[in-house]
Amino acid sequence: MGEIPSWKTRRPAGIAGERLSLENIVQVTGLTKNHAHLRALKGIDLTVGAGEIVGLVGENGAGKSTLISLLAGAARPDKGAMTLCGDNFAPQNEQDARSAGVGAVQQRFTMNGSLTVAEAIAGLGHGAQGERDEVLERAREVLRDAGVDLDPEAHISSLMRAEKALVEVLRVRMEDPQLVLMDEVAATFNDHEVATVHAITRQLARQGRGVIYITHRIDEVRSLADRVVVMREGAIKEEFVPREVGADQIVFSMLERALPERDRPGGHDHDDEALSVRGLSTDGGLSNVDLTLRRGEVLGLTGLRRAGMNELVGALVGVHPGQYEHLQVSGRDVSISSAQDAVELGIGYLSDSDDELNEAHEESVARMLRNDDPDPDAGFIREVTALREVVAQVKALHIKTHDIQGQVGKLSGGDQQKIALARWMSTDCDILILNHPTRGIDVGAKGDIYDMLTDLTSKGTSVLLISSEMSELLQWCHRILVMREGQIVSEQTNDQATEDTLMAAVTGQELPSHAVRKRHVADHAPAEAPAQD
Structure with a gap:
């Protein structure tokens, strides 16, 4: 039967164990992966050192998640080699990778919804075992230490998306891996949750673990990573020490272009009300909420987890x-x-759950982006016109596909999100409610979506935008509402709002008097130009 490869029997050094002395936790050489007619990875060479946090950035479809899937054992390379902790590493599946010391939080969550939070943190869905009381007590300790306010006896199916992501992070931490992979883990997190994950990530690095951290938030990768690796079209193009370069230089490397400067929206001229609700209350915790959305307005909505945004949206869309x-x-x-x-x-409503994307996995890109149903009796010219419109949308959103008849499920997570968003934005909705619409979407595509929203609102469509990214709310919204404990506690117009005033309202903290002001001069400062060779 042959000798069992050493990477399958290697056990991680425990959290209390010695820091690894190996220079590199993982090394990949010449890694190549093909998907149908697309070469997703083109001879990748990458190392991650012990105690190092590598930030991996790039446009949607650049190959980041494909690389993570190979390291996590979810797929196998067509060419190339990997080593983990100095040993050859060729996992046949995800369980192989976990046994070898790889912990992964990927874009699509795989936790069993019937598990409790405590059971999921303990890894009971991945073959771990434990006594119930011991598992529960350990989970309480882990949640308390991480500053995460979750009921350990709650079922995974009852959690919001951001809460599921936090549980996944804590599960991986409990597995005590040597290599930690995080793929867009903080896409829907508020600032407090981002800080929690960053603290856990830094703790893992201090213990000698290697970390690969994928994010589209450039400020996040600059503050967290020791090294930033830029991927483009399936290859590694550049590496940076984040403290030595500006955000614009990283963006320019990702996109091969500078992002256009966009002014924040000013006041809103329309007084016509598209939506008006008074005294809205729910059994889920809303209390006497009043809200008005004007015609052609982008209205922002933000708050901490369980502040009431999902309950408010659920009431407005009839869920x-x-x-x-x-x-x-x-x-x-x-x-x-x-x-x-x-x-x-x-x-219309685009939710922040994966259900909408999962239902579309088997559909073709063309089918999802069409405004009409294919009709064999409609005639050749109409069919060609419809497909040309699909191709135009694919190009406008920079969706990476060589075949518009290919399945949506074969695209990158970010490109799938673009398609779900574009599908709703192409309908004739008078009111569009978008719940974290840019999660997993690269900085270039965010600009494309902003342009689409601007076009929609200019035609009278009203948008309610739920987001935990303060910079996004300030860039896109005419007004911003802040929720806390089931009530709207603050309304700020764009010319009044800053990240400080919004965060003060979100957390209920008093803001120093010098910070309560209109737009800071820095808000109008031109972006730093990318460095030229």
């Missing part, structure tokens, strides 16, 4: 109906008691 004193859409009294009611009233 979790609430009670209200009055609800109007386009000036007429209405009632929304189901999702179908919302659709018939012209309300």
